[in-house]
Amino acid sequence: MTDQTSDASIPSPPLADRLKAQAPYWTVPGLAVLGLVLIADASTWGTLTLAGLAMGMLIFIMASGLTLVFGLMDVLNFGHGAFISIGAFVGATVLLALTGWTGADSLALNLGAVLLAIVAAMLATGGLGWFFERVIIKPVYGAHLKQILVTMGGLIVAEELIHLFWGPNQIPLPRPEMLKGSWVAGGVIVEKYRVLAVVLGAAIFIGLRWSLVHTRLGLLIRAGVENGEMVEALGYRVRRLFVLVFVAGSALAGLGGVMWGLYDEIITAQMGLNILVLVFIVVIIGGLGSVEGCFIGALLVGLMANYTGFLAPKVALGSNILLMVVILMWRPRGLLPAGKG
Amino acid sequence: MAELLRLEGVHTHIGQYHILQGVDLVVPEGELTMLLGRNGAGKTTTLRTIMGMWRASAGELGLAGTDLRPLATPDIARLGVGYVPENMGVFAALTVRENMLLAARDGAMDESRLEWIFSLFPALKKFWGLPAGNLSGGQKQMLSIARAMIEPRRLILIDEPSKGLAPAIVDALIEAMRELKRTATTILMVEQNFRMAQALGDGVAVMDDGRVVHAGRMAELAADPALQARLLGLSLGAHQ
Secondary structure: OOHHHHOOOOOOOOHHHHHHHHHHHHHHHHHHHHHHHHHOOHHHHHHHHHHHHHHHHHHHHHHHHHHHHHHHHOOOOOOHHHHHHHHHHHHHHHHHHOHHHHOOOOHHHHHHHHHHHHHHHHHHHHHHHHHHHHHHHHHHOOOHHHHHHHHHHHHHHHHHHHHHHHOOOOEEOOOOHHHOOEEEEOOEEEEHHHHHHHHHHHHHHHHHHHHHHHOHHHHHHHHHHHHHHHHHHOOOOHHHHHHHHHHHHHHHHHHHHHHHHHHHOEEOOOHHHHHHHHHHHHHHHHOOOOHHHHHHHHHHHHHHHHHHHHHOHHHHOOHHHHHHHHHHHHOOOOOOOOOOO | OOEEEEEEEEEEEEOOEEEEEEEEEEEEOOOEEEEEEOOOOOHHHHHHHHOOOOOEEEEEEEEOOEEOOOOOHHHHHHOOEEEEOOOOOOOOOOEHHHHHHHHOOOOOOOHHHHHHHHHHOHHHHHOOOOEHHHOOHHHHHHHHHHHHHOOOOOEEEEEOOOOOOOHHHHHHHHHHHHHHHHOOOEEEEEOOOHHHHHHHOOEEEEEEOOEEEEEEEHHHHHOOHHHHHHHHOOHHHHHO
8 A cells, every 4th residue: 555545644633622522521520519519518419429329329220221223223212211111110029028137137138139139120121121122113113203102102012011010109128228228428428328339339320331342242332323234244243133122221220220219218100201302311411322421421411410409400301401401511422422423 | 267246136125216227247256346336326226235235126146156145134143244334333332452352253353363453554453442432534444444354354345445545545455455365355445535546446337227227347446537526526636
């Protein structure tokens, strides 16, 4: 090849462009600092920040699957909320059956019960996700309006099924003994359960990101989000990949449902729909198809809800919409949109 | 020369538009066949129909005796068909290495083949670990062609590789394609740049209005200015 092409080097972009590219990663620390300035009390700020991070991590768990499902196949799945609710109810059934474990003063038994509940919820919602994809989503590929209608319908049916199986009432879901209460460190109240939520959410984020970057399956998913047609032209069946991602995303929604149920200590059939609003905000803020963007978006939503809840409770109700408006005015395609142009 | 790909009376509809209106085309094994014609003649649609990205609504479409019409795109690719689309289809968020890794379907790249590709496209070696989105247009085109070359293919479909590239880079591409031709790979290439077509083509087919209106040897077309003018019109001069 001629010198002209081999020597054509990639110039390092100007500083302003590099800063612009890095900016989304600084939004979370930025919001935290802004919160500290406005709250002006370190221990209150610490308590709220931890609560915000915990809430953000839980939303991330539920939103991560949805963003990949959209990115990979352009499917708008409002039925995602159903998996959150059903996961919570299946998990609650397991936890309420294991009162011997949840009531014991043993962290190992408590965590064991939560783990069992999570596994049961993930199996149930993963299997249901597979069924949902085959029966409800498959016939409406490529038709957004139909997807919205049909998956909304699926969500309503799922809510009614919950009423049928578990009754019409909300179910109180107490946290296991050792996960109740909180530690106080230097005036900062650290709720034990929130620590679990942060650890679990961070572990899932790291695991997801690792498998997307370092495994062949992850490589295929990232390529598929960017240009599914080309992935098919290279000989891979994107549809099968999508079913897999859909099932995994549904299972994560189920996991999120259990964790959110324990977070609120009460579960209802409508909880999925209520959380779905937050989940969609997070997916849109993050940039459709981006797991990293989704993570940042979830933390922003969690922090924003807690800070405004303290500073201006009346504003708190609309704070996430406000956040979305500000971010979309700044970056109309979200913080870190995946390749699709 | 044995024929590898045969299209007989292929029709393709995209929505309400009737794009291919009975394409007859034979691609002989081990040759580079040029598909020429003005914009909108149906060249890209022909390649996409062969790849199964648009469905042929009528006609026969066979690769060495295998009927391609019922097959989905991934299955056609698995028969050993490489595709270099007009927009290059490079995964911008993936590194050059990851782009190549995906193209090697069994998961491992053949070292000697990779060295061969590096010798043709040194830029790919240089930017191996960088996101492909950072590459220049010419480098993306090289990556896209390299993806089709990383494994031995029975047939490579290439859609207008010279589009939007500087003349020096087109020269480099011509050199690389000559090298690829030495491996006796069968290639069907869409081109608007007559210089490139003339330099590389063994056979040629010219399309107009969704049909092949001329098929023959490239050398004959290159030697006959009157035929060129009749088939390709004024667009020819503009591209030289």
